[in-house]
Amino acid sequence: MNKDAEPPAIELRSVTKTFVLESGERVVAVRDTSLTVARGEFVCVVGPSGHGKSTLLNLMAGFIKPTSGEILVNGKPVEGPGPDRGVVFQQDTLFLWRRVADNISFGLEARRVPKEERKATVERYLKTVGLEDFGGAWPRQLSGGMRRRVAIAAVFANEPDVFLMDEPFVGLDYLRRAQLHKVLLDLWEEGGHRAVFMITHDVDEALVLGDRILVVKEGRIVEDVEVALPRPRSTYMITGEEASIIRRDVVLHFGELDIA
Amino acid sequence: MGEAVGYKRVPGIEDVFGSFISYAGFWQGGLGAESTRTGAESTYWGATLGLAHNTLITLVRTAIGYSIGVVAGVGLGFLIAWSRIARDVLTFPAHFARMMPLLAMIPLFALWFGNSELGVLTFIVFAVGILLFAITINAIGNVPSRYAQYAQSLGADPLRTYAKVVFPASIPQLRGGLLLAVAFAWSAALAAEFLGQQVGLGHVLQNALYYASTDVVALTGLVVIVFAAITYLAANKGLSWVTRWSE
Ligand SMILES: Nc1ncnc2c1ncn2[C@@H]1O[C@H](COP(=O)(O)OP(=O)(O)OP(=O)(O)O)[C@@H](O)[C@H]1O
Numbered sequence: 192m193n194k195d196a197e198p199p200a201i202e203l204r205s206v207t208k209t210f211v212l213e214s215g216e217r218v219v220a221v222r223d224t225s226l227t228v229a230r231g232e233f234v235c236v237v238g239p240s241g242h243g244k245s246t247l248l249n250l251m252a253g254f255i256k257p258t259s260g261e262i263l264v265n266g267k268p269v270e271g272p273g274p275d276r277g278v279v280f281q282q283d284t285l286f287l288w289r290r291v292a293d294n295i296s297f298g299l300e301a302r303r304v305p306k307e308e309r310k311a312t313v314e315r316y317l318k319t320v321g322l323e324d325f326g327g328a329w330p331r332q333l334s335g336g337m338r339r340r341v342a343i344a345a346v347f348a349n350e351p352d353v354f355l356m357d358e359p360f361v362g363l364d365y366l367r368r369a370q371l372h373k374v375l376l377d378l379w380e381e382g383g384h385r386a387v388f389m390i391t392h393d394v395d396e397a398l399v400l401g402d403r404i405l406v407v408k409e410g411r412i413v414e415d416v417e418v419a420l421p422r423p424r425s426t427y428m429i430t431g432e433e434a435s436i437i438r439r440d441v442v443l444h445f446g447e448l449d450i451a
Numbered sequence: 452m453g454e455a456v457g458y459k460r461v462p463g464i465e466d467v468f469g470s471f472i473s474y475a476g477f478w479q480g481g482l483g484a485e486s487t488r489t490g491a492e493s494t495y496w497g498a499t500l501g502l503a504h505n506t507l508i509t510l511v512r513t514a515i516g517y518s519i520g521v522v523a524g525v526g527l528g529f530l531i532a533w534s535r536i537a538r539d540v541l542t543f544p545a546h547f548a549r550m551m552p553l554l555a556m557i558p559l560f561a562l563w564f565g566n567s568e569l570g571v572l573t574f575i576v577f578a579v580g581i582l583l584f585a586i587t588i589n590a591i592g593n594v595p596s597r598y599a600q601y602a603q604s605l606g607a608d609p610l611r612t613y614a615k616v617v618f619p620a621s622i623p624q625l626r627g628g629l630l631l632a633v634a635f636a637w638s639a640a641l642a643a644e645f646l647g648q649q650v651g652l653g654h655v656l657q658n659a660l661y662y663a664s665t666d667v668v669a670l671t672g673l674v675v676i677v678f679a680a681i682t683y684l685a686a687n688k689g690l691s692w693v694t695r696w697s698e
């Protein structure tokens with residue numbers, strides 16, 4: 192089969208999302224946006240707060256429906272949430288009443304994966320995220336960084352085609368983030384490079400992780416730049432000249448700061 | 452100054468504890484203690500049996516009524532809240548029903564069930580059930596939608612999402628209601644016994660009040676407080692275990 196004939200992982204065709212507030216006011220959160228994410232592509236999304244990044248992700252996840260336009264994942268129209276698209280939320284969504292291992296197996300149970308296979312998968316992912324000793328712990332017994340690892344493992348273990356992540360590392364310190372970047376990239380490589388659409392407000396994070404950085408502003412993609420740095424990327428590399436050019440480009444597209 | 456003569460209305464501490472012997476009058480005989488109604492002397496053994504019997508009866512009624520009320524109230528709330536529309540429509544009437552003066556409804560239950568055991572139980576179930584029905588509907592409505600969204604993005608169908616995610620997520624919010632319902636169950640049991648039963652602590656209270664034996668009333672009140680506190684603490688302990696995962 193010709194690879195070019197395969198549909199892209201994510202495709203948005205002139206998507207608009209308008210919210211009507213209770214006051215009757217209309218908010219256009221996403222404006223006539225078209226986008227193609229190739230299979231295996233790691234896309235990072237940055238942009239000012241309240242400009243439609245999460246709305247874009249929620250549309251792809253199927254949590255909300257577009258006001259107009261079309262969204263396709265692997266060539267199929269999105270009609271609601273489904274296991275082909277794994278979602279990592281900004282806020283904690285771990286099931287507090289399930290132990291760590293049972294959190295990771297939730298999706299597998301839902302998809303009726305046989306018990307033996309489930310057990311093996313859960314163990315494998317616990318190991319990848321470095322939590323093999325915590326399978327029997329309750330989520331409340333874990334630190335913030337450990338919880339993020341569980342959340343990511345739970346979604347990766349379900350082997351979706353596309354990963355949607357909304358600021359998954361927000362609120363974690365620099366070192367924890369660096370660890371989690373490695374965990375995420377390991378999982379991404381292990382899983383055969385499935386497409387990732389990840390929102391972040393940290394341009395450096397986007398430079399470490401992304402193949403491509405989108406800047407979303409006022410509901411539109413105002414910049415779309417390729418990050419052609421080799422992997423794995425060192426701190427040295429992302430503070431180098433090539434990275435600096437991309438960073439400047441991205442930051443300038445945020446718009447002039449009001450305080451300037 | 453002459454000594455005051457007459458009937459003592461406000462009992463002292465010794466009077467209260469001394470009135471223990473009166474419980475012999477609430478023992479219908481057996482286990483080595485004759486009923487005082489047959490003319491036998493009041494004995495401490497008879498009093499012990501009288502108190503134990505009446506306490507046990509009330510305790511069992513409260514426990515059974517509470518259990519059925521919890522299952523009925525939470526279960527019905529859970530089923531109804533499945534439908535968002537039903538949930539929105541019923542939230543207000545449920546809270547209204549919750550505020551209904553329960554005691555005023557006892558005659559209604561007496562009318563429906565007579566002074567039967569079934570009437571007592573139904574009344575407790577009703578008191579506990581209405582409260583928990585309202586609280587369950589509310590708790591389920593308060594579960595953040597991202598839990599359900601997350602479950603569905605992992606492949607869970609709506610039924611699995613509701614039963615295995617939304618419901619457990621609501622349990623910590625039910626906790627306060629489940630504890631409050633223990634108190635409801637006690638007052639419902641006592642009130643129902645007070646108004647039409649021949650046995651139980653509520654009946655003892657009614658009888659003692661009728662004969663103006665305020666010392667027996669006080670002592671019985673004390674017994675109620677002690678047992679209500681014990682059941683409350685037991686329920687609290689059980690609920691702590693059930694929600695041990697909660698933050
Ligand atoms: N469910 C909703 N109902 C009404 N308005 C909404 C809703 N969700 C988002 N909006 C509005 O849409 C706009 C875009 O919001 P969105 O959450 O997508 O921003 P964001 O770029 O993710 O911001 P942040 O970086 O702060 O997370 C905002 O004006 C917001 O108020």
Ligand SMILES: [Mg+2]
Binds near residue numbers: 246357
């Ligand atoms: Mg957002």
